[in-house]
Amino acid sequence: MNTDIGLSARLDRISTDGRYLIVPMDHGITLGPVTGLVDIESTIDGITRGGADAVLTHKGTAPRVHPNKNGKGYIVHVNGSTVIGPDENDKRLTGTVEDALRVGADAVSFHINVGSDYEPDQMTQLADLCSRAADFGVPVLAMSYARGPGIDEQDPEALAHAVRLAEEVGADVVKTAYSGDADSFGRVVEATRLPVVIAGGSRGTDRETVEMVRGTMDAGAAGVSMGRSIFQHENPEAITRAVSAVIHDDADVDTALERAGLGIEA
Ligand SMILES: CC(=O)[C@@H](O)[C@H](O)C[C@H](N)C(=O)O
Numbered sequence: 528m529n530t531d532i533g534l535s536a537r538l539d540r541i542s543t544d545g546r547y548l549i550v551p552m553d554h555g556i557t558l559g560p561v562t563g564l565v566d567i568e569s570t571i572d573g574i575t576r577g578g579a580d581a582v583l584t585h586k587g588t589a590p591r592v593h594p595n596k597n598g599k600g601y602i603v604h605v606n607g608s609t610v611i612g613p614d615e616n617d618k619r620l621t622g623t624v625e626d627a628l629r630v631g632a633d634a635v636s637f638h639i640n641v642g643s644d645y646e647p648d649q650m651t652q653l654a655d656l657c658s659r660a661a662d663f664g665v666p667v668l669a670m671s672y673a674r675g676p677g678i679d680e681q682d683p684e685a686l687a688h689a690v691r692l693a694e695e696v697g698a699d700v701v702k703t704a705y706s707g708d709a710d711s712f713g714r715v716v717e718a719t720r721l722p723v724v725i726a727g728g729s730r731g732t733d734r735e736t737v738e739m740v741r742g743t744m745d746a747g748a749a750g751v752s753m754g755r756s757i758f759q760h761e762n763p764e765a766i767t768r769a770v771s772a773v774i775h776d777d778a779d780v781d782t783a784l785e786r787a788g789l790g791i792e793a
């Protein structure tokens with residue numbers, strides 16, 4: 528059976544007209560129950576009201592996600608590590624495509640640290656995940672970071688390599704870090720035919736967050752998979768509304784902040 532229609536139907540559920548505003552909340556494994564993840568129900572309710580296309584968690588929190596996601600998309604993340612373990616870059620499998628489908632996911636995601644000691648195993652696992660997901664018409668979001676000893680995590684050449692690897696092994700959407708400006712990130716976006724979305728990293732000011740999103744879209748990217756900058760915000764709905772204004776309505780930074788009721792000062 529042709530699963531292309533399933534793939535495109537599911538991609539539509541996690542995006543709007545090819546643009547992606549994903550809020551990942553898989554950090555409960557990595558960082559523990561940090562701000563925004565303790566009462567994850569109200570965070571999900573706020574961000575989906577604010578304009579998120581999809582939320583992302585590990586499979587165990589699925590029962591807490593579904594009643595609060597206001598009809599938006601759902602992605603299940605299938606590997607993880609902790610900051611208190613021996614090596615945070617050593618992400619291990621936590622689920623399968625079948626697990627994700629069982630808990631009602633529209634897509635799966637997987638984190639690879641390109642340049643780390645764990646890259647060979649993670650690359651094989653990602654390639655296998657893409658093959659398995661393709662059997663079911665399930666999209667794969669590859670979180671492809673340039674991370675490891677001696678790696679500059681914002682180096683555009685390293686990021687370009689990371690996103691290209693994701694395409695080569697069969698992913699459908701790729702997330703990576705932002706290189707810091709639209710010009711250099713344009714080279715990252717050009718490195719692949721996949722839709723590219725950025726991670727937000729640790730939380731900055733509202734203006735810094737929205738400027739980063741504006742630069743990303745100006746570089747030709749497809750959106751964001753932005754976690755801490757959104758779920759750790761004192762008003763996740765408002766910051767999502769600002770990010771959504773840029774991604775979905777092509778707003779400039781001041782307009783986006785004003786529309787969300789956030790101050791336009793730095
Ligand atoms: C906590 C971090 O540094 C993030 O960049 C994570 O590595 C990315 C991911 N969402 C995770 O928690 O595994």
Ligand SMILES: O=CC(=O)COP(=O)(O)O
Binds near residue numbers: 551702726728729755
């Ligand atoms: O799953 C994690 C991400 O996609 C990015 O999270 P961040 O907190 O925006 O770096």
